[in-house]
Ligand code: FAD
């Protein structure tokens with residue numbers, strides 16, 4: 001038996017609680033920025049932190065800073081409903097999300113940090129004949145790509161989610177669903193913290209409370225960033241600033257084909273375990289799972305207007321809760337505890353941008369819209385490779401900005417999970 005003290009033992013938890021948490025060991029350093037780095041990542045969300053981690057671990061590039069205007073993982077990473085799946089329609093998207101799902105499957109071991117990845121399966125409901133045709137097409141395409149998927153009947157669905165109303169008299173009758181058993185949920189904070197801790201241990205500087213306010217160029221090429229704490233040099237800058245990508249691009253005189261809109265979610269009071277899978281319905285703009293604490297985690301559709309206010313409109317969540325109560329009559333008396341919003345950057349084809357730009361040394365990873373949490377590991381992996389080599393990773397190539405000029409769009413509106 002090891003005689004090493006376990007800093008996370010029950011006794012130490014109690015001791016730290018009684019000392020007002022003053023004696024916790026820091027999980028990562030709080031470094032003073034250097035004057036220069038090989039690569040600067042702007043944005044300390046899950047994607048930025050994963051990028052830094054893979055730069056260090058896969059490519060041996062550790063002279064890297066992640067600059068975050070707030071606190072690590074405090075953006076959309078903190079605000080999302082954590083649904084993970086890879087059942088996208090087109091080969092390009094399906095392969096990227098499937099890389100991510102495979103990385104999720106080993107992430108807790110890789111980071112030595114429990115990201116609480118729970119493969120409880122994801123149901124995407126169909127409510128009319130066209131939904132069912134789309135579901136069948138998508139499941140067939142997934143299987144051709146080696147991605148798990150089945151088309152389920154209402155009786156199969158009832159077996160998996162007994163509280164779901166599959167009566168043909170329902171206002172939104174459930175005609176069937178796609179089912180991805182390897183899908184599920186993870187703990188959003190843990191993903192950010194796991195990547196942060198591992199990247200820091202490899203020498204990456206994680207610099208919080210430092211906003212990038214400008215991009216400095218010489219002879220057209222990037223030489224560093226202006227921040228609220230002064231200039232920091234780097235010849236490569238990767239912007240991973242979900243919700244603010246348009247603002248970042250404008251600093252370089254670029255315009256991205258992106259709209260920024262509020263997306264809301266809410267959680268209920270905790271209940272006893274009653275739903276051990278994820279249920280999504282794109283048609284009715286609602287999706288639901290139950291957290292390990294017992295809360296129902298419920299998400300809505302995007303708000304109809306562009307903006308940067310992290311809140312959203314009441315009528316949107318009201319509509320979502322009407323739909324959830326119709327699908328799950330047993331939840332009609334459950335009280336909601338909290339509501340919040342995040343700003344999602346959406347592209348015209350509901351797919352991300354992972355790309356070099358026309359400015360030498362400036363790269364963007366953005367536009368994940370309503371569905372980027374599931375992509376966190378895969379996005380970081382391919383973006384790190386793209387930054388390290390100065391050319392797109394093969395899986396990132398179809399997601400370059402120039403698809404909006406060539407017309408090679410990858411329309412994933414049907415699989416996006418949230419209509420927009
Ligand atoms: P973020 O976590 O937002 O990180 C970007 C960071 O950049 C922020 O921390 C921000 O402070 C920082 N930043 C911005 N500008 C600057 C600057 N100038 N200088 C320094 N730092 C800056 N996806 C799913 O796959 N499944 C879901 O179930 C799901 N549900 C969602 C529910 C809601 C309500 C919302 C809002 C989103 C949801 N998403 C979901 C989408 C998902 O949250 C995002 O796609 C994903 O978290 C984006 O991760 P990120 O690391 O790129 O962004």
Ligand code: PYC
Nearest residue numbers: 083299370371416417
């Ligand atoms: O992309 O699966 C998804 C999703 C679910 C809720 C929000 N986004």
